Structures are given as C-alpha cells and as structure tokens.
Amino acid sequence: MKSFVVHTGLVAPLDRANVDTDAIIPKQFLKSIKRSGFGPNLFDAWRYLDKGEPGMDNTRRPLNPDFVLNAERYRGASVLLARKNFGCGSSREHAPWALDDYGFRCVIAPSFADIFFANCFKNGLLPLVLTESKMDRLFAEAAAFPGYRLTIDLPRQRVVKPDGEEWEFDVDPFRKDCLLNGWDDIGLTLRHADKIRAFEMARRAEQPWLFG
Amino acid sequence: MTGRTLYDKLWDSHVVHAEEDGTALIYIDRHLVHEVTSPQAYEGLRLAGRKPWRTDSIVATADHNTPTRDWAQGIADPVSRMQVETLDANIAASGAKAYFPFRDTRQGIVHVIGPENGATLPGMTVVCGDSHTSTHGAFACLSTGIGTSEVEHVMATQCLLQNKTKNMLVRVDGQLPFGCTAKDIALAVIGKIGTAGGTGHAIEFGGSTIRALSMEGRMTVCNMAIEAGARAGMVAADETTVAYLRGRPFAPKGEMFERAAAYWRTLVSDPDAKFDRVVELNAGEIKPQVTWGTSPEMVTTIEGRVPDPDKERDPARREGIERALVYMGLTPDTAIKDIRIDKVFIGSCTNSRIEDLRAAAWVVQRLGKRVAPGIKVAMVVPGSGLVKRQAESEGLDKVFVAAGFEWREPGCSMCLAMNDDRLEPGERCASTSNRNFEGRQGTGGRTHLVSPAMAAAAAIEGHFVDVRQLA
Ligand code: SF4
Numbered sequence: 197m198k199s200f201v202v203h204t205g206l207v208a209p210l211d212r213a214n215v216d217t218d219a220i221i222p223k224q225f226l227k228s229i230k231r232s233g234f235g236p237n238l239f240d241a242w243r244y245l246d247k248g249e250p251g252m253d254n255t256r257r258p259l260n261p262d263f264v265l266n267a268e269r270y271r272g273a274s275v276l277l278a279r280k281n282f283g284c285g286s287s288r289e290h291a292p293w294a295l296d297d298y299g300f301r302c303v304i305a306p307s308f309a310d311i312f313f314a315n316c317f318k319n320g321l322l323p324l325v326l327t328e329s330k331m332d333r334l335f336a337e338a339a340a341f342p343g344y345r346l347t348i349d350l351p352r353q354r355v356v357k358p359d360g361e362e363w364e365f366d367v368d369p370f371r372k373d374c375l376l377n378g379w380d381d382i383g384l385t386l387r388h389a390d391k392i393r394a395f396e397m398a399r400r401a402e403q404p405w406l407f408g
Numbered sequence: 409m410t411g412r413t414l415y416d417k418l419w420d421s422h423v424v425h426a427e428e429d430g431t432a433l434i435y436i437d438r439h440l441v442h443e444v445t446s447p448q449a450y451e452g453l454r455l456a457g458r459k460p461w462r463t464d465s466i467v468a469t470a471d472h473n474t475p476t477r478d479w480a481q482g483i484a485d486p487v488s489r490m491q492v493e494t495l496d497a498n499i500a501a502s503g504a505k506a507y508f509p510f511r512d513t514r515q516g517i518v519h520v521i522g523p524e525n526g527a528t529l530p531g532m533t534v535v536c537g538d539s540h541t542s543t544h545g546a547f548a549c550l551s552t553g554i555g556t557s558e559v560e561h562v563m564a565t566q567c568l569l570q571n572k573t574k575n576m577l578v579r580v581d582g583q584l585p586f587g588c589t590a591k592d593i594a595l596a597v598i599g600k601i602g603t604a605g606g607t608g609h610a611i612e613f614g615g616s617t618i619r620a621l622s623m624e625g626r627m628t629v630c631n632m633a634i635e636a637g638a639r640a641g642m643v644a645a646d647e648t649t650v651a652y653l654r655g656r657p658f659a660p661k662g663e664m665f666e667r668a669a670a671y672w673r674t675l676v677s678d679p680d681a682k683f684d685r686v687v688e689l690n691a692g693e694i695k696p697q698v699t700w701g702t703s704p705e706m707v708t709t710i711e712g713r714v715p716d717p718d719k720e721r722d723p724a725r726r727e728g729i730e731r732a733l734v735y736m737g738l739t740p741d742t743a744i745k746d747i748r749i750d751k752v753f754i755g756s757c758t759n760s761r762i763e764d765l766r767a768a769a770w771v772v773q774r775l776g777k778r779v780a781p782g783i784k785v786a787m788v789v790p791g792s793g794l795v796k797r798q799a800e801s802e803g804l805d806k807v808f809v810a811a812g813f814e815w816r817e818p819g820c821s822m823c824l825a826m827n828d829d830r831l832e833p834g835e836r837c838a839s840t841s842n843r844n845f846e847g848r849q850g851t852g853g854r855t856h857l858v859s860p861a862m863a864a865a866a867a868i869e870g871h872f873v874d875v876r877q878l879a
Binding site: 227229230231250289380382385386389395396407408 | 437461464667671
C-alpha cells in the first residue's frame, strides 16, 4: 500500500451530503476484472452528460460543465472536501479504488459511512473528519481562492492552511501507523510470516492429509 | 476446563496469532476460487509483487458466468467470457491444487465440487469469495464467505483476520414427515429466528433429525445458515461424514484415511459445552415451506396463506409486508396452493446435488404427467458435471426430459442470473435456490423458495401443491 506522510495538494469542493458508493462509482463498472482504471468513471453520472457503460472511450464523452471536478481550476485536485455521511451504501471497495485512481489522497468531511471509512485506510486513502464549521470555512475559502491548496501533515495530525493556520485532527493510532508505513493488512499479517510458517509445519506434521 | 463447542475447537486449532483486542489470525486450509471475486485479488498480488502463499490450498472453478446450454459455442457475453478467461490465465500463471474450468467434466458450482471431490474435509477452515461458503460446514469445517480484499489476503498470507463470534445451537429432533426435506428445515429455522437471528453467531445444527440427514441434506441446511444471518453454519462429524468421504479423489487414502477419520470423529461439541443461544425445533411439526416475499424469512407452509399486512401491528413489519406483496404481485390471504407460476428452477448450491435431483424426479414420475401448459420453462441444472453424469446413469435426465423439463449443463444459472438464464419482469418462479431478494433471478422477477420435490410438483401442476399427498 502507498504510504501517507505529509501531503500538499489542490483542493476540490464537492458540496453534497450523503454521497453514496453508487454515486462514487456506478454499478455497471463493477463487472470489471481490475481494481485500477476506475478513475475516469468516478462520479460518472454527475461528471458526464451521457450514460456511461464499460468500455467507452471516456475522453470523447460530453462533460457536464456544471460538475465541480470538470472546472479547469480543480484539475489535478488531490484533496476532496465533502459533506456529511460521505461513502454511504455498499461495502464494495470499488469506491475508494475509484477515488484513489482519480488521484485523490485525502477526503475531508464532517462524517463518513463506517465501511467506506475503513475501506479507505485499506487502500491508502486518508479520510479525515473536521467539524461542520471548519468544513464551512474550507468550502468558502476553496471557492474564493483559485489554486487553494492544503497540507495534510499526518505525523503531527494537522491540516495546514495557506494562511498558516493549523487545525488538529484525530486519527486512530493503529491506522495512522499503517498509513505512515504504507502497511496494508497483508503487509501487517506478513510481519507474522515466521509464526505462520511454524504453524503450518506443525499442522503438516499432525494432519499431513491437508497438504499436497 | 469446561467443554468446548465444535466451533470453539475449530477456532482454537487454527489461531496463528491473537491480538490483545481478540482479533486473530486464522490459518486457512482450503481456498475455493471462482471467476467473479478473484480477478482483483490476483491483480492486487501482482501489483504488490506478491506470490500466493500456498497454491495447493486453492481449488478453483468457473460457475457464476457460465452458460448452461450450447457449450460448444463458448460464452457469448464478452464481459462474462473475460471474467472466465481471466481465471484461466490466473490459474495458469500461479497454479492451484485443482482447476475445473468451463466445460471440464468436473466443473460445477464451487460449493458442490469442493465436497464431492473430497477437497472439503472435516477440521478444515474453508474460505471462498462467496457468501454461501457456509455450505462446507456440513463437514465439521469452519467455513466462511469473504470479500475481495480478504481473498487477496488469504492468497498472500494463508490467513484471515477474524474475530470470534458467539455460539448458537439449532437443535432439530424427531422424524421429518414424508415429503419434507432439509430445505424445509432450513426455511423453517429462518422463519423462526429471522434473517438476522444468527447475526454475530456461528450456528451448529444438531439433534436427531440433523444426524439422520445425508451429507447432501446437511449441506443444504448449512448453505442457508448465511440467510439466517450467521457467517458460519456447521454439523458435527459422524459416521455419515466419514462414509461420504471414503474414496473421494482428494480425500486421504488407505491407512492415512483411517488416521484422519479417527481425528474427524473428535470434531463434535463436548457434552458440557456452553452455547450462548439454543433454538429448538420439532421436526415432526415441519411442513413443506414456501416463501411468499422478498426475504427468506417471509415464509409459510403449503397450507398457509399470503399474509394480510392489515393484521400486522408492528408498523415497520407491516410496511415490509406491503412492499413485498407489491413486488411479488400477490394479494393478501391468497392460499399458497392457488399461486400460479411461470418458471421452475431446480438447481443452485442449495439444491442441485444427486439426492435433490432424485427427489424431484421421483415426484415427476409419481405424478405421471408432463409439465403444465402454462409453464414457460422448467429447468433442471445439476450442480456439477459429476452430478450430471450420476443422474444420467440413473436415468433421471430421461424422466425430466420426457416430462418436458430442460436438462441443462452445470453452473449457478438462474440462482443469480449472471448468465442467460433469468426471469423476465413480473415472471413468477418456483426455485430451489436460496435468495428471493428483489431482482435476484432477473430484474422484476418473483421468486418463491421451495424444496426440489415442491418445485417439481409445482412444475407439473402449474401451481404449488402439497407433496405430502404423494405418500
Ligand atoms: S448457486 Fe447461487 S448462491 Fe450458490 S454460489 Fe452460485 S450464485 Fe452463489
């Protein structure tokens, strides 16, 4: 998994509450055999004017000029501002995969849906919670100043604004450790590789019919 | 030390490492793989530069997307074909203990081929990227369905991160009446405890009725444990288990088999084991079950009627019933026997084994008539190539075909309608599968879950009938 330490990036504001996983990545794209390549279909129904199907050349599709991510000033954004209950809906991991593939490294919102929140950490994406009033300020400032960037300093647990102001945020220590080191669940489990091997050898001796 | 349940024993014997908060790394003995939930896992391994930990734990097949007829023409739908071909390529690249690809003589539904090949053995932990993995618990296994990230995790580490659940015992005692089957037990249990009844629990099915079931019947019961909300269902090992496994291709042989069997016989709950919850059923009171709604708990008996929402006092339940009846196109108080159907599906990992097909064929012969004129299609989809050949050697295919049923190639088929077998909007189906959710068998399709005998009888008569009358 990608590690996350200090990230500075352009901010894009998505001013809607209850954005669900089907909105993040519509279900017709889930038949894919890949975990990457979902970026062009992130927020597909909002982003394009036509109906998206797998296999289309997305570069030729008509863009919805009113959708925030299509505005020139937000091109290349890597920090997403969102409203409450972001990521509600299904448990499928395609939603964080799509955000990550698009280029987002951090989503800041007043609250997230549980499973989505956990899935983000599994996929190297930092979901960060700030109060509604702080969110209001970020939305206002991002709209007012083109090129508005934020620095997310995970070791110090600070959001650093362009004016130098710093806001503290909470993060579970274990998840913080995983992100800082780029450990995914697999990486963590493999720290016990010797134990797994020892267990396996004992098992092979006791129940040889389970092997081979 | 106080007694341990079967689940406790299976759990204890697989803990590789436990964190302070109770999260444990559980060693996985058998990993069953199919085409739908594996491609991203294989890709994830490749992207991270990781290799599968132990490929000889993997047994794979293609089942969800495969067509059930015209096999010579391959898979027409390009998206389905791509998934199946991706599995072919992944197995070719990284290996497996066994792979039964599309059109292989031993291909079939993943939960049918594991047991019939002896790839599912007592005392194992079995996982698969599919919720009905609970089926394998019939062999005194700890078996759970997992998500794609977990499929990758198991491939890379041979372990799964798990928290131990509570213990629940469902005890069924007494003689099942004629015409009632394991499917009726499963639906009756769900009707009693609800689809959330087993949440947070591993269910052990016990009691004299369960002991008297064949392995096929036990698999049917464990298969539906997930519909009762439990992540795992299981049955203690006994002589029925041992006898079933003797001679299966991947089961141990000779002296090793006896050694294994001696261990398997210890896979039972201790007499003084404590269960967090016990539910009891009297088998003698079980009647043929038919679901009327859009959740497996919306079930009644063949003698029953469609419920009247006005008689339900709980407003949430009332609304649930109303919504289900609208979707199902049913009027309150309609007798179940008066519900006419359009299609019949005999198959799925719940009911596509040889015993299921025998029961259905017996009903067809006993009624001695052809499929009712109003039925658009009545299909029998064996669970695997081996089941299909066994059935053909017993002449069951001829019984079905002569009566107007379609005899298909093995696969998941209309259980979830990922291939061409599906219900059209509004069509009503008597189905031996496990889920009657909205759209499960095709957008707008209406599913009634029943046993194979009940499905066969409904096909012949065009509406639900009481198979107990055939005694
Ligand atoms: S038969 Fe149905 S429930 Fe069973 S594995 Fe296939 S799709 Fe899933």
